[in-house]
Amino acid sequence: MAHECHIVVFASGNGSNFQALIDALSSKQFPSARITRLIVNRKKAYAVTRAEKAGIPWEYFNLISNGFQRAGDKDPQHIKEAREKYDAALGDLVLALEERPQLIVLAGWMHIFSRAFLDKVKGEGIEIINLHPALPGKYDGADAIERAYEDFVAGKLENNRTGIMIHHVIDEVDRGDPIMTREIPLEQGETLDQVKEKIHAHEHELLVEATAQVVKGILQGSELHLETEKQ
Ligand SMILES: Nc1nc2c(c(=O)[nH]1)N[C@@H](CN(C=O)c1ccc(C(=O)N[C@@H](CCC(=O)O)C(=O)O)cc1)CN2
Ligand SMILES: NCC(=O)N[C@@H]1O[C@H](COP(=O)([O-])[O-])[C@@H](O)[C@H]1O
Numbered sequence: 001m002a003h004e005c006h007i008v009v010f011a012s013g014n015g016s017n018f019q020a021l022i023d024a025l026s027s028k029q030f031p032s033a034r035i036t037r038l039i040v041n042r043k044k045a046y047a048v049t050r051a052e053k054a055g056i057p058w059e060y061f062n063l064i065s066n067g068f069q070r071a072g073d074k075d076p077q078h079i080k081e082a083r084e085k086y087d088a089a090l091g092d093l094v095l096a097l098e099e100r101p102q103l104i105v106l107a108g109w110m111h112i113f114s115r116a117f118l119d120k121v122k123g124e125g126i127e128i129i130n131l132h133p134a135l136p137g138k139y140d141g142a143d144a145i146e147r148a149y150e151d152f153v154a155g156k157l158e159n160n161r162t163g164i165m166i167h168h169v170i171d172e173v174d175r176g177d178p179i180m181t182r183e184i185p186l187e188q189g190e191t192l193d194q195v196k197e198k199i200h201a202h203e204h205e206l207l208v209e210a211t212a213q214v215v216k217g218i219l220q221g222s223e224l225h226l227e228t229e230k231q
Contacts, residue, residue, distance in 0.1 A: 003032060003219055003222050003223065003226075004032045004033060004034055005031070005032065005033040005034075005102050005103060005215045005218050005219055006033070006034060006036045006099050006100065006101045006102055006103070007021075007025075007033055007034065007035045007036065007101055007102075007103045007104070007105055007211070007215075008035070008036060008037045008038075008039060008094060008097070008101040008103075008104050008105075009021065009035055009037075009038050009039070009047075009104075009105045009107050010038075010039045010040075010041075010104060010105070010106045010107065010109035011038060011039075011040055011045055011047035011106075011107050011108050011109055012040060012041055012042045012045055012047075012108055012109050012110040012111070013042065013045055013046065013047065013108050013110070014045075014046045014047065014108070015038075015045060015046055015047025015048075015049075015050045015051075015107070015108065016200060016203075016204065017107040017108055017131055017200075017203055017204060017207050018038065018047045018050055018051075018107045018108075019050050019204075020203075020204035020205075020207055020208055021035060021105065021107065021207065021208060021211060022035065022050065022054045022056070024208040024211075024212070030208075030212055030215075031212055031215045031216050031219055032215075032219060033103075033211075033215045035054075035056050036056075036057070036097065036099040036101060037056065037057050037058065037059060037097060037099075037101075038050075038051040038056055038057070038058040038059070039058070039059045039061060039090075039093075039094075040058060040059070040060055040061075041060070041061060041062050041063065041109070041110070041111055042062070042110075043060055043062070043065075047107075047108075048060070059093070061086075061089075061090055061093060063082065063083065063086045063111070066086070066089075068082045068083070068085050068086040068089070069082035069083070069086070070082075083114055083116075084114050084116040085116075087113055087114045087116035087117035087118075088116040088117065088120060090117055091116065091117045091120030091121050092120070094121055094126070095120065095121070095124055100124075100126075101126055102125070102126060102127065102218050102222075103126065103127050103128075103129070103211075103214060103215065103218060104121065104126060104127070104128045104129070105129055105130075105131075105207075105211060106128065106129065106130040106131065106169065107131055107207065108131070109130070110142065112173055113169070113171075114171075115171055118169065118170070118171060127168070127214060127218065128168070128169040129166055129167065129168060129169060129179060129210065129211070129214055130166065130167055130168075130169045130174070130176070131164070131165075131166050131203055131206075131207050132144065132164065132165055132166075132167060132174050133145045133162075133164050133199055133203065134148060134162060134163065134164070134165070134174070135161075135162065135163040135164075135165060135181055135183065136165055136167070136178045136181060137175075138162070138163075139162070140173055140174040140175065141173060141174065145162070145192075145195065145196055145199055146192065148162035148186075149162075149186070149192050149195055152186045152195075157186065159185075160185060160186050161183050161184065161185045161186065162183075162184055162186060162199075163181060163182055163183040163184050164181070164182050164184065164199060164202055164203050164206055165178045165179075165180065165181040165182075165206075166178070166179045166180050166181075166206060166207060166210035166211075167179055179210045179213065179214065180206055180209060180210040180213070182202055182206050184198065184199055184202055
């Protein structure tokens with residue numbers, strides 16, 4: 001049977017990048033892969049609607065509504081412990097999936113993982129990649145597009161260019177090795193919404209390209225493993 005790469009997508013919002021992956025995987029050009037689950041941490045994420053339309057099972061798993069953190073609790077130690085318990089439970093959830101993934105794609109997932117998730121999942125050989133709307137080493141964290149645009153308007157954006165990247169996920173946020181990057185020039189007079197629209201269009205392309213590259217590597221690795229086992 002042809003080997004197939006199982007992908008779990010994590011999202012927190014609209015899911016347009018998730019949709020780009022759904023559409024790409026239905027084409028013959030994409031290497032053998034299937035999105036076996038969507039995981040969201042926001043109940044109203046439109047990504048859920050996209051999953052339902054595509055017949056992809058989905059799971060809502062939230063730090064507060066699943067009881068890991070009390071709403072309004074501001075104690076830093078409580079928050080740290082709650083996040084670690086949530087992350088460990090989310091890792092267990094992934095590892096318990098009937099179709100265990102070989103790849104996790106963070107497509108607009110707005111939660112910073114602790115090592116409680118990363119070590120558990122990576123320890124089982126599952127790769128994690130993330131889409132970030134900035135170039136390596138620039139605008140780490142949330143609201144990257146808005147911050148780059150603010151610098152552009154203030155005449156402080158280097159070469160009047162921002163960009164996007166897909167990178168391996170490590171503990172340090174947005175500092176994992178880049179897989180693919182793309183520079184995006186900003187033009188005088190562009191509004192923030194126009195810039196966002198332009199960036200999202202590039203994201204949809206690059207995320208598909210980068211995911212296909214990672215999937216090919218996973219499939220080749222599996223074939224090599226199977227060959228070795230036969231010897
Ligand atoms: N350990 C890692 N976790 C995550 C990474 C990563 O590289 N390492 N990438 C992020 C995705 N991301 C940027 O690409 C990102 C997402 C969210 C945040 C953030 O500040 N989150 C806050 C909550 C914000 C909110 O709920 O609106 C938080 O988690 O407290 C920063 C960067 C995914 N995880
Ligand atoms: N730091 C992570 C981050 O900012 N990710 C960004 O969230 C958006 C999700 O859009 P989508 O829900 O339409 O795919 C995308 O722009 C993605 O780069």
